[in-house]
Amino acid sequence: QVQLQESGPGLVKPSETLSLTCSVSGGSVSSASYYWNWIRQPPGKGLEWIGYIYYSGTTKYNPSLKSRVTISLDTSKNQFSLKLSSVTAADTAVYYCASKIPSGWFDPWGQGTPVTVSS
């Protein structure tokens, strides 16, 4: 069973770049069986899909964030990462990584990591 765990700084300054990593166990980021996703949830609000990366390196981003988002794979560490540039307070959220089978739903999810954007 795939398990996911997010890690990264909990505090980022405005205008800087948010960087998070998702460590995968019980499965391989080099597998064609999954798409690797980032999803976020602002405090007290709903869920927003950020984007995914596939084992081939193919990425797809939410157009609302596309100009600021980069998702990448590190096959040597069995991890994938999120970079979100030029952050503002509106980017304050719990960030989740989640896997998804092709043409499928999000399962499982990591526990989430809170990120606050503040000076």
Place this chain on the structure above:
Amino acid sequence: DIVMTQSPDSLAVSLGERATINCKSSQSVLSSSNNKNYLAWYQQKPGQPPKVLLYWASTPESGVPDRFSGSGSGTDFTLTISSLQAEDVAVYYCQQYYSTPYTFGQGTKLEIK
């Protein structure tokens, strides 16, 4: 983008009673190629990530109690909890995986009356 709209935003139901949550998509999420609805339901408890309850609109995830059921097709869907238990207090989300960007409903908060 496909907009997902849930109703109601919040719901209070007595223990043992039925709870019904609705989800409407701005365009059909039914695939003509396989006749499947690309719609999932999630449950999120405080401090936890969402957990999938149902996919393909009505297929229960392994281990999900049979009091949870899903129905609907095309643009209109329903999550029903047949007999509310205390552990069902949570926020429920629908989500379409028909096309990117994948989108979620705004959530329905379910409480005990």
